[in-house]
Amino acid sequence: MAGSVHFSGVRTPLLIKKSCFSRFPSLSKSSNLIEFAASAVSSSGLFAAFGDGCRRRVLRVGCKKGVEAVLREEASENESSDDNAEKLACVMKFGGSSLASAERMREVADLVLQLRDERPVIVLSAMGKTTNKLLLAGEKAVSCGVSNASEIDELSLVKELHLRTVQELGLDSSVISGHLEELEQLLKGIAMMKELTLRTTDYLVSFGECMSTRIFAAYLNKIGAKARQYDAFDIGFITTDDFTNADILEATYPAVAKRLYNDWINDPAIPIVTGFLGKGWKSGAVTTLGRGGSDLTATAIGRALGLQEIQVWKDVDGVLTCDPSIYPRALPVPYLTFDEAAELAYFGAQVLHPQAMRPARESDIPVRVKNSYNPEAPGTLINKTRDMSKAVLTSIVLKRNVTMLDIVSTRMLGQFGFLAKVFSIFEDLGISVDVVATSEVSISLTLDPSKLWSRELIQQELDHVVEELEKIAVVNLLQHRSIISLIGNIQRSSLILEKAFNVLRTNGVNVQMISQGASKVCSSCSCLLIISLDDIILLSSD
Ligand SMILES: Nc1ncnc2c1ncn2[C@@H]1O[C@H](COP(=O)(O)OP(=O)(O)O)[C@@H](O)[C@H]1O
Ligand SMILES: N[C@@H](CC(=O)OP(=O)(O)O)C(=O)O
The missing domain is CATH 3.40.1160.10 (Acetylglutamate kinase-like)
Incomplete structure (x- = not known):
């Protein structure tokens, strides 16, 4: 792969469903x-500063x-x-x-x-795991029917944990009883509407x-x-x-x-x-x-x-x-x-x-x-800075279940505007691109599902992306990939890669995409290796 580059920050806006919150008075916590x-949008960018007299403290105010x-x-x-x-x-x-x-x-x-x-x-x-439980309770409420909303297991678990905690700490249950009642009402409201918008989701987890x-x-x-x-x-x-x-x-x-x-x-x-x-x-x-x-x-x-x-x-x-x-x-x-x-x-x-x-x-x-x-x-x-003189590899991060796309231009070599077209498709679809590597006629990239909170990109969305890209390129969709990120000293990147490839070769693992991001100012680099799920299982068990 020639001329591999890494854009870690290419992001496109999230598509947000229109909320029906205003039609749902019982959910409206604060209108x-x-x-x-x-002032939030038209921030002047002016900065004021006041210190606290005795400490290194400057409060910058934009x-x-x-x-x-x-x-x-x-x-x-x-x-x-x-x-x-x-x-x-x-x-x-x-x-x-x-x-x-x-x-x-x-x-x-x-x-x-x-x-x-x-x-x-x-x-x-x-x-503990209250946020996960609230999310699950919300999902169940959508289809359980109003009369069953109070019986959702996760609601009972959340109630039990908080009431037990209050009791064991010797507090009055009134500290949270109003919130618990409101939470139950909210789940009934979701059950009635048979819909859980992102806006309601936020209100729900805020409890x-x-x-x-x-x-x-x-x-x-x-x-x-x-x-x-x-x-x-x-x-x-x-x-x-x-x-x-x-x-x-x-x-x-x-x-x-x-x-x-x-x-x-x-x-x-x-x-x-x-x-x-x-x-x-x-x-x-x-x-x-x-x-x-x-x-x-x-x-x-x-x-x-x-x-x-x-x-x-x-x-x-x-x-x-x-x-x-x-x-x-x-x-x-x-x-x-x-x-x-x-x-x-x-x-x-x-x-x-x-x-x-x-x-x-x-x-x-x-x-x-x-x-x-x-x-x-x-x-x-x-x-801000640290002594990097002895640093080699600082940390390894594994990101699983990543979707990768190989996109090859159907046009001649040297066509301009290809990259722009590819990225405008992602922008239009509101899908965030994560790691990117390009050659003269092809581009490999991974998609970042993190902006679509707590779920992976659904098949329908992926099919839509592929359909749009196929208008200008031959597309190969590879799911269940993993990204191994090696974060280390930019001065030792060859040594880091040499060691990493040694381990991978010994284990018979092939790298499907590689990308290196390095900042000249921050003296650290991240080398990203994308491999298949089977291979990551093989490496983890080793
Ligand atoms: N590189 C890492 N260093 C430390 N913790 C990590 C790392 N990668 C994953 N973790 C996980 O992150 C957890 C701590 O983060 P988190 O659960 O968010 O804590 P909290 O909920 O208290 O903020 C750890 O229990 C650990 O399992
Ligand atoms: N409770 C929220 C926010 C948070 O920051 O949680 P934690 O600090 O436990 O990761 C969540 O679970 O996402």
Whole structure:
């Protein structure tokens, strides 16, 4: 294959079904449009800065002049009244795996109190596997009939987990009973409509984070640590209206800073914020940031408040050399750059949300990945740069069940406009392209199903893509491929590839596509090898 290139960032917009939410009053949690919706789109890009006097902290604010002026004014007012007050200094995010039970909530509360001097903002995901259960409950509600909606197994499991947790923590069930009733009503509504839109899906899963944060805040208050619960969609997390995969808009940063900062100054209490959730700037409805999106909530808060450190607490000793479910002897990687971490996440490492590094990188705030089950472990520290002199291969990521297309032009050599036509087809169909390799007359690429949340591309969509491409090319569709991403030192890429190919050859595995992305500025590279599913099974068992 000649002239192989890698475009890791070629993305096309997601097609979104029109929602029927407005016809569904019982589902309409919040119909208010966001006050500063206009500033979200017409952001002036002006930046204001105010420091906290004693710390390396610059709050950069990209917003419309009006909001900016208000903020600056309030900041200076606040600064005069709180010169000696201690400011919020770090954000600690705990995922579902850290919050699976009452016992885990207690342990996380102990951890938060031990690190109280760091004056943290806490971001929480839903408890355990609640998000998956809510999604499944929603799917079942579509076809189970209104009278059966209350009996959906997953609803019972969610209720049971949350009520048991509340009881074991010695809290009053009123902390979440309203949410549980509303959740049941919502499932009945879905059953009645026999339809689950992306918008309703987001509203449905939001119950997980809304309940976990309420329980945790109530527990901290009960044990005498003053805490205050916040729903992210109520404190300024403004997003696009791309339900199930929304992007945070710039207006979020000043709004969140203003709300958390003012409350902290006026009446200090540990802020407990829902991860994963936002508010669509046009619809005013609850949105979510894509699976694992609480990591992004944490880094966005870090950037909004100009904090000193962002901590992401998981159930592993940091970012590991590969997925421990594939290779149990995987080791923690002590240091990573933002670019390496983003690359790792983008190519499928479940440990971090693909977009989470962006706010941290933009504001240059270190991110520490720690283990809530083993707080003593040093974890992984992610920064702008690191010493690469001894680095060879940093991490291996496996992405399974990838669809690959070989597209060969039916025209003569040297035809111009072929690539443009191919990509415009993907753009029109709203399908995201992942890895790309080209030669003079052909192009091989893989399709990224991640924008179509929690499901693979369906056969109908694939048939449609092939049909459109066949108008200009001969197309070969290959399903069930796997991408092995080798993330390592750009200076050692030949050594990395030599070793990788040695292993593959020894195991009789043929590589069907190869692509290397390298950035001259970030000194790391990612080599992507695409092989068949059978071969990956062979390699994993070896
Ligand atoms: N390279 C990797 N390093 C660390 N964990 C990984 C990696 N690849 C996959 N994982 C999986 O990611 C999980 C941690 O992420 P996640 O489940 O999202 O945590 P949480 O829900 O607490 O945010 C680990 O339990 C591990 O199985
Ligand atoms: N609860 C959401 C958001 C999230 O970030 O979860 P976690 O931190 O447990 O991966 C999800 O399951 O996707």
